Amino acid sequence: MNTVFLILLLIAATIVANAIYTRFKLFPVAFLQIAAGLILSLFPIYRHFELEPEIFMLVIISMLMFNDGQNTNIIKLARHFRTTFSLAVELAIVSILIIGAVTHLLIPSFSLALAFALGAIIVPTDPVAVSSITSKVLVPKNVMGTLENESLFNDASGIVALNLAIAAIVTGKFSIWHGIGYFLYVFFGGIIIGAILGSIIITVRLRFIRHHVDTPSVMVPYTLMTPFVVYLIAEAVGVSGILAVVVTGLLHGVQQDRLRLTSSRLQIVMTSTWQIFSSILNGIVFVLLGLSLPRVVADLHNRDTGSVVILLSVGILLYLLMTLLRFFWVQLGFARIRFENSPHKVMNNLVTALSGVHGTITLSLAFSLPLTLNGHPFTYRNDLIFIAAVVILTSLIVPTIVLPLILPAKVIKYSPVELSSAKSEMVTNAIDNLNARYETSPTLSQVINILDGQRTIEKRADRTQLTNIFDHCFTIESDTINQMLEDKQISQKNADLYMQIAKKTIYQYQQNGGQRLIWFLKFRLSPRFSHSRRARKFRQFRRQINSKDPNHQQSHSVWEKVQRAEQKPYQVIIQYLNERSHDKNDLKISREELLKQTNSVWQKVQQVEQKPYHAVIKYLNESYNDKNAQEISIVRRAYDERHRRLNNQQNDGEQQNELLIEAFQYEYTFIQTQASANKYNSALSNALYEQISTDQLVYVQSVGTE
Structure with a gap:
């Protein structure tokens, strides 16, 4: 019961931070969530709180990766597969090796295996984090698309590499050939298992739909359970559970596109559910960072008064090293990103490098480190978590300052005030038309x-x-x-x-x-x-x-x-x-x-x-x-x-339905008229169309359940 209460407080802190961000967007939401975690750390109840690493991987990482997979356009992924593979696998491996070597030189007390483990933790990028810091600037579309595709597989690369490093730390032995063979088995084995399990799960889902067992109360829990089942089976076989989850998510996304209009109610419920879960899970990770930082810093300070400064410097240096590696990797043509209507190649490549923000997955991997090794406490666990936290914070702060200086400001297509005013005009017009025709109607x-x-x-x-x-x-x-x-x-x-x-x-x-x-x-x-x-x-x-x-x-x-x-x-x-x-x-x-x-x-x-x-x-x-x-x-x-x-x-339900349908049609006509007269731009018009469509669907469903 105590654990449940603590987790509920984490969720509450995430909700509060998200609510504040909706009104005050001066800082990225990740900073607010970290601040919420710092406040929670003041509560004595969290003094000895630890979330089991296995639970962290299963509950948080698998869910987030599955959601990223199902929201990825597989056609675009296939079209840019060469670039994605270069950044997500080749650059990831090179970065892990270089970071591991540099870390071992800077901190000799870190073994090579431990240094490689740190590299595996801090290499994955997070497009969600970069989206939060670029809300006011115009980032090239190809950059964001590349980051989204890259994050699907460099997360898996980091996780596989971390497992190899932890195994080397535990056994004290590491064979290059064995490591390569293990990497290939785990990597491609995860892809195969994910494809098989994903196909089976989708087949069962289609049978549910054909037999009209596709109510949200059945399909939403079924989909939410999918990443857990796939992850556990893949890990039991000995392959990458995360990659299996990603592939299953990709297949699930393809099937969702084909059945998008099969059950509109189900699609809306499913999309909303995953958006909420993803937002809460991402937020919990950053709240946990804020919650853990004071204890981590205190432990490091008690062990060695100078270790905090050293680790802080190492974290900043490693971030700069990874950013330079990304820049030169793209600049030298190892990964080709096409920038439409933009001749400034160097500037675009710099944006790509700075946009490699580290966030949820890096934190998740850091928290997933085992608490003990060979029956003894993991001595350097807090060191790795602290360095990962420094890398994350630095990767959030630097782009927040630099990107607005080198990128144009995002053009606001319409403001909330304009949307509210347009809604009011739309509704007033529909009501005026109804009054003109049905003034004496009791409905x-x-x-x-x-x-x-x-x-x-x-x-x-x-x-x-x-x-x-x-x-x-x-x-x-x-x-x-x-x-x-x-x-x-x-x-x-x-x-x-x-x-x-x-x-x-x-x-x-x-x-x-x-x-x-x-x-x-x-x-x-x-x-x-x-x-x-x-x-x-x-x-x-x-x-x-x-x-x-x-x-x-x-x-x-x-x-x-x-x-x-x-x-x-x-x-x-x-x-x-x-x-x-x-x-x-x-x-x-x-x-x-x-x-x-x-x-x-x-x-x-x-x-x-x-x-x-x-x-x-x-x-x-x-x-x-x-x-x-x-x-x-x-x-x-x-x-x-x-x-x-x-x-x-x-209530005269039949007449009420007829009048509402007519009112919605008046609203559609009004928007078309305003758009034709250039009073509403396309973005505002689309937002209003979406409002009417959603209102129609919600009303029809509410009437159908009466």
Whole structure:
């Protein structure tokens, strides 16, 4: 239970860091996550926290690599396979050997095997990390594509090399030929096992779909379990579980593309689930770095006061060495990257070198180092973790400073404010068109309330404006009732009954506390609206009726109506019954008479309510605009809810669906018109189209489950 609590805190810290990043993007999200980890390290509960290396590899690395694989375009990967192989395998091996040799020279206490282990840890690159630091600059597309493809396989190269180095450390022996043979077996064996297992898993998945067993509750867990199963089987066979997971992810991505429209609901759920898992797992790794750094530094400082400075210098030097290796590897043509419409070869190659940011996988490999070797504590484990942390931080800081100086700023295609404004215009246009055609439709208000949900809510409702709208609606009701009295359409008694309900509505939805108090006192102190004595009398009457009718068969409909009306207009029934009674025997009224009188009250209220309700809705529709949309929506919902309660109405689902479909079509047409007039650019138009498509899908699915 304690471990579960600690992991939940890690997830919570990741969520908080991500939330802060959405509002303040001055720093890469990785820095915020590391800061969250540093804060957690202050808690005593994390003083001796250790995540088992095997669990780290299985739960975090395998999931991340599978997700990277399924999001990779296999056609582009095949087209640029030569470049990918050169960077991910050839450059990775060369870098590991050079870094290992340099590290051994700088720190003689590190054996060659240990130095090679360090090289295997810090070589893998992380395109997710580079994306977070290049959000404001325009990185060439081919660079990002190359980094994504490279990260799929240089991670596996690093993991295989790390396993070889750890084996050499444990046994104290290392054979070059044995190492090469083992590398080839593990590397290509992982690819083969991944292809076999991936094909089997995809075949089973297709059978699920053909037999209509493709609900999210089945397919999402099935897909989430895939990397675990593949990794465990591959490791049991003795090949690279990570490479097997990557290949399975690639095959899964191909199948996803072919079935993209098979089940839209499933695709949306699957994509969202993996995005969330990937974001959380990436964040947890950086939170763990921040959590572990203070303890690692303290251990190093206690062992040797100068070791921290030495290791810090080594980490920075190794980062510079890897960056130079990447630059000259591309510059000398070992890996060819085509830069479209850009003649500055040296500058582009420098961008490629600086974009080799190290992140999640490097940290994961560092944390996956065994805690013990041959039954004894791994002496230099903290040293390797610290150097890896220095390399990661340096690789994040340097590009953050340098890339904006050598790359053009990213052109913002549209701002959040522009998107919000466009959504509002789109919804307003659709509502105006519906009002023009279906002004008298009883379902129109419900549809308008649904459409209002498409807007981006950026502020709370204006209380003053909301109060003014409610007051104006009340005035419209009063004027309508007075006109009905003058035309002798209703009696004074029925008019008074209705106005009590109208005033109760205003009180119920007042947003200002002072206004609610004023209306409360008005109802309590005014003789016209005081009903506490009558309420007690009515409750006494109800108990007497129940005692005479234990089964409540004849009185059931009465209480059902009272319960429905109890929030707002129930005092109407009380007042009506008391006006019909003038002596102490008024509680002896028969059940039949009660049913008759109550039904009569409801019918009168319903008849009176129709005209003022439609007058209010007409005013709200005519007053509707972008500036008061939120306030109008609140008022409309209040009156719609009261109207449904008084009339015991259910939503007309069929007509509502028809109106919504028509509204969505109005929105599509509006966007096309704005785009043709060059008022919306293509990016903004596509964002709005995506909004409508998603809203349609969500609505259709919600209706289908009712």
